[in-house]
Amino acid sequence: MRMTGWLSLGLGVSGAALFTVVTAGATIEPSQDPAALRGDTDRGRVLFETYTCYGCHGYTGETGFGPRLNPPRHDQAEFVQYLRNPRNPRRMPPYQQDDASDQTLADIFAYLTSLPSASPEAESIPLLQTILTGDENADDPPN
Amino acid sequence: MLAAEPTSASAPPPEPKRPSALPPTEAALARETQAVQRTPAVESYIVENPASDQMVDVLRALDLEYCASNPGSSFEGLQESIVNYGDNRMPEFLTCLHEESAVAMAHGYAKIEGKPMMALLHGTVGLQHGAMAIYNAYADRVPVYIVVGLDNDGPVAAHNALDMAAMVRDFVKWDHQPESLDQFGRSAVRAYTLATTPPMAPVLLVLDARLQKAPLEGAPAVPTLSAPRFPAADSASVKEIARLLVAANSPRINAGQVARTQEGIDLLVELAELLQAPVNGVTNRLNFPSRHPLAGTGTGLGDLVLNLEPTGRGGAPGMANGTTITISASELLVTSNYNVRGGARRGDIVVAADAQATLPALIEEVRRQVTDDRKRHFEERGQRYALTHARRRQREVADARHGWDATPVSLARVAAELWPLIRDHEDDWSFVSPQRFLGSWPGKLWNMTRSHHFIGNHGAGGMGYGAPAAVGAALANRKYGRISINIQGDGDLNYAPGVLWTAAHHQIPLLTIVANNRAYHQELMFMQQQCAARNRGVDRARIGTTIEDPNIDYTQMAKAYGLYAEGPIANPNDLGPALRRAVDRVKAGEPALLDVLTQPRG
Numbered sequence: 001m002r003m004t005g006w007l008s009l010g011l012g013v014s015g016a017a018l019f020t021v022v023t024a025g026a027t028i029e030p031s032q033d034p035a036a037l038r039g040d041t042d043r044g045r046v047l048f049e050t051y052t053c054y055g056c057h058g059y060t061g062e063t064g065f066g067p068r069l070n071p072p073r074h075d076q077a078e079f080v081q082y083l084r085n086p087r088n089p090r091r092m093p094p095y096q097q098d099d100a101s102d103q104t105l106a107d108i109f110a111y112l113t114s115l116p117s118a119s120p121e122a123e124s125i126p127l128l129q130t131i132l133t134g135d136e137n138a139d140d141p142p143n
Numbered sequence: 144m145l146a147a148e149p150t151s152a153s154a155p156p157p158e159p160k161r162p163s164a165l166p167p168t169e170a171a172l173a174r175e176t177q178a179v180q181r182t183p184a185v186e187s188y189i190v191e192n193p194a195s196d197q198m199v200d201v202l203r204a205l206d207l208e209y210c211a212s213n214p215g216s217s218f219e220g221l222q223e224s225i226v227n228y229g230d231n232r233m234p235e236f237l238t239c240l241h242e243e244s245a246v247a248m249a250h251g252y253a254k255i256e257g258k259p260m261m262a263l264l265h266g267t268v269g270l271q272h273g274a275m276a277i278y279n280a281y282a283d284r285v286p287v288y289i290v291v292g293l294d295n296d297g298p299v300a301a302h303n304a305l306d307m308a309a310m311v312r313d314f315v316k317w318d319h320q321p322e323s324l325d326q327f328g329r330s331a332v333r334a335y336t337l338a339t340t341p342p343m344a345p346v347l348l349v350l351d352a353r354l355q356k357a358p359l360e361g362a363p364a365v366p367t368l369s370a371p372r373f374p375a376a377d378s379a380s381v382k383e384i385a386r387l388l389v390a391a392n393s394p395r396i397n398a399g400q401v402a403r404t405q406e407g408i409d410l411l412v413e414l415a416e417l418l419q420a421p422v423n424g425v426t427n428r429l430n431f432p433s434r435h436p437l438a439g440t441g442t443g444l445g446d447l448v449l450n451l452e453p454t455g456r457g458g459a460p461g462m463a464n465g466t467t468i469t470i471s472a473s474e475l476l477v478t479s480n481y482n483v484r485g486g487a488r489r490g491d492i493v494v495a496a497d498a499q500a501t502l503p504a505l506i507e508e509v510r511r512q513v514t515d516d517r518k519r520h521f522e523e524r525g526q527r528y529a530l531t532h533a534r535r536r537q538r539e540v541a542d543a544r545h546g547w548d549a550t551p552v553s554l555a556r557v558a559a560e561l562w563p564l565i566r567d568h569e570d571d572w573s574f575v576s577p578q579r580f581l582g583s584w585p586g587k588l589w590n591m592t593r594s595h596h597f598i599g600n601h602g603a604g605g606m607g608y609g610a611p612a613a614v615g616a617a618l619a620n621r622k623y624g625r626i627s628i629n630i631q632g633d634g635d636l637n638y639a640p641g642v643l644w645t646a647a648h649h650q651i652p653l654l655t656i657v658a659n660n661r662a663y664h665q666e667l668m669f670m671q672q673q674c675a676a677r678n679r680g681v682d683r684a685r686i687g688t689t690i691e692d693p694n695i696d697y698t699q700m701a702k703a704y705g706l707y708a709e710g711p712i713a714n715p716n717d718l719g720p721a722l723r724r725a726v727d728r729v730k731a732g733e734p735a736l737l738d739v740l741t742q743p744r745g
Contacts, residue, residue, distance in 0.1 A: 050682045052671045055664065055743055063546040063553050063582075064744040093675025100681070118549035122541040127559045131588050132540045134434065 034102040035077035039110025047108050060118045070115045080105045194324045195224035195355040200365045201331045203233045207261045210234035211245035215265020217292025220355030234261055237649055240641030242269045246276035247608050248615030249287040254598040255619035257404050259288040259338050266293045266302045274311050275605045280345045281314035282483040283602025286338035287345040294352035307349045313480040316344035325363045332366045340371040341497035342472040373500035380494050384468055385508035388418055389517055391447035396422040398430035401451035401498040405594045410502040417509055419525030425586045427454045428599030433591040436529035451498040466491050470498040539587040551740040552715045558584035560719045564726045570624030575616035576609050581630055582745010607638030614646045617653035626729055633659040646734040647705035654729045655736040657697045660743040662689045701736035710738025
């Protein structure tokens with residue numbers, strides 16, 4: 001289980017300032033092969049919040065409207081490619097080089113690959129099994 | 144300030160003492176021989192039989208249980224009659240800390256009780272405060288009985304108005320300002336009848352303070368209320384719709400707000416089972432049991448969709464180029480300014496009638512037209528749909544595992560942990576908040592069968608609805624012993640949190656779980672979209688959309704209003720025990736609140 005910066009760091013609007021500091025040290029070389037860049041997990045964790053990825057994917061990449069990101073379903077090259085040209089840009093915003101460098105995306109990818117799963121199998125969750133079998137409500141309650 | 148002189152400058156000087164044998168002066172004679180008179184000022188102030196007493200009798204005849212209100216001088220006459228003459232019963236005065244809460248409480252109450260609550264608002268400013276909540280109820284087609292005071296002789300000129308109702312006329316069904324007590328009685332009944340006749344909506348009466356405070360002259364009869372008749376579809380339309388339904392190979396039923404009551408759910412079940420047609424029915428209130436084998440959108444492409452009181456323009460998932468039929472009362476209540484129902488109803492057949500009121504005739508006609516051959520076909524497709532439903536349900540429940548152990552807590556886990564605590568409550572349970580921002584997890588995980596199991600959304604999407612509507616619904620549930628659950632967005636709660644005090648003061652049992660994502664999260668996502676679309680700084684999407692720095696302590700807020708409260712809860716393993724403690728409090732009859740830090744969306 002992991003407590004993200006939203007809780008542990010108390011990030012608010014100050015996230016913008018923090019982002020500036022973080023990216024200042026990053027290598028931004030658009031000509032490099034995005035898949036070859038090594039991401040920084042700690043930077044990626046902050047960027048995951050700063051770029052509000054959690055908004056649609058949850059703080060552990062496992063909840064929300066958007067696709068599950070934990071564990072990643074793509075390699076780094078595919079991940080970067082998708083963020084540059086998402087299939088449905090009205091749902092998934094496209095992130096261009098000026099706004100999110102290859103290094104930034106590499107950092108976020110590194111963070112996603114580092115995340116432990118907070119999603120046990122449904123069969124191991126008794127509450128869900130009870131709900132699924134419907135055994136809990138043999139009779140309808142009274143009106 | 145100096146004490147007043149015993150004799151004012153204008154009073155006559157005292158007469159000099161005279162020997163008793165002397166004849167009295169004319170003034171002394173007059174004093175002793177004329178009748179003693181009270182001073183006119185005192186005599187004119189006492190009104191022993193005010194007209195507002197009669198108004199209370201009328202309100203009682205309308206069976207108005209409660210009057211939700213924030214006090215205002217323009218209705219002090221009626222308020223005094225309610226609490227003294229009426230002994231604060233039928234209606235009982237509910238103290239609200241904001242007019243928006245008063246109206247939204249009435250909105251939530253009506254969704255459970257199926258009849259209006261009265262909201263009593265101060266002239267002009269109180270009505271302006273309540274306007275947003277009136278708009279929500281209007282868009283939600285829910286009756287609210289609004290009475291507004293008017294005191295053009297009052298101390299604050301800014302509270303006066305020549306046409307008080309003008310500011311909300313676009314979103315009330317009817318308004319009137321009675322000129323006499325007799326007219327009040329007739330208008331009161333007409334307002335009630337209009338409010339409760341589909342399409343239901345708020346109504347508004349403006350009560351002049353002079354009329355409230357005047358002495359009652361004569362005894363106007365208290366009018367009687369006749370149960371309103373609902374507009375159902377004509378028999379020719381019913382026959383045609385039944386013919387198309389019976390002939391269709393894969394019909395869909397798209398239920399928006401068809402079931403106002405349990406009878407509506409039962410009728411829809413009857414129609415669906417007769418046709419073995421799938422029903423999209425847990426949308427903007429519970430129209431269809433969530434675990435019924437026909438719940439859902441079926442499989443494959445449909446060739447006919449029957450829209451029953453759709454909240455959008457109609458249509459249903461999985462539709463091919465087939466026939467569309469719409470039965471909706473919306474077109475019977477259209478105002479030109481606000482397009483709350485998304486434009487004209489669409490379909491090959493559009494019937495302007497109340498869908499629930501039409502269902503009995505439609506069921507009878509389908510039953511008459513269906514042949515044994517069609518019945519066999521229906522049974523075959525029903526088995527397919529049941530299988531589809533079972534698979535979908537299995538998938539949805541399994542999806543609840545995602546982020547099950549995550550911090551902050553997943554919304555699926557909140558719903559799942561709650562379910563075993565409420566499902567066996569002997570007097571049943573009631574989910575009294577919207578679920579759209581909760582990933583609809585209650586609808587996916589809970590067995591919703593009764594109309595009070597889910598009362599739907601805001602209406603117009605106006606924030607500030609959640610908490611007060613939940614308190615109003617919980618008030619209606621109280622007499623039935625049901626446990627009421629409100630899973631409450633943090634942004635919404637901050638519009639009028641004072642309603643928590645109203646719940647404590649009036650001992651309204653309600654469990655409020657703050658789904659606290661510390662943001663106006665929908666707006667945060669919209670901002671993220673805009674920033675990305677313009678390629679100039681997604682990192683600033685949080686500015687103006689988050690509720691952080693400082694974080695709001697909802698536990699302390701609730702305690703300040705007199706509630707039992709715990710939180711913030713971030714660890715999912717702490718959630719179950721905290722929920723049990725809070726549910727125990729609610730079962731004992733008091734409101735309780737848990738602040739739960741949650742994932743932003745389900």
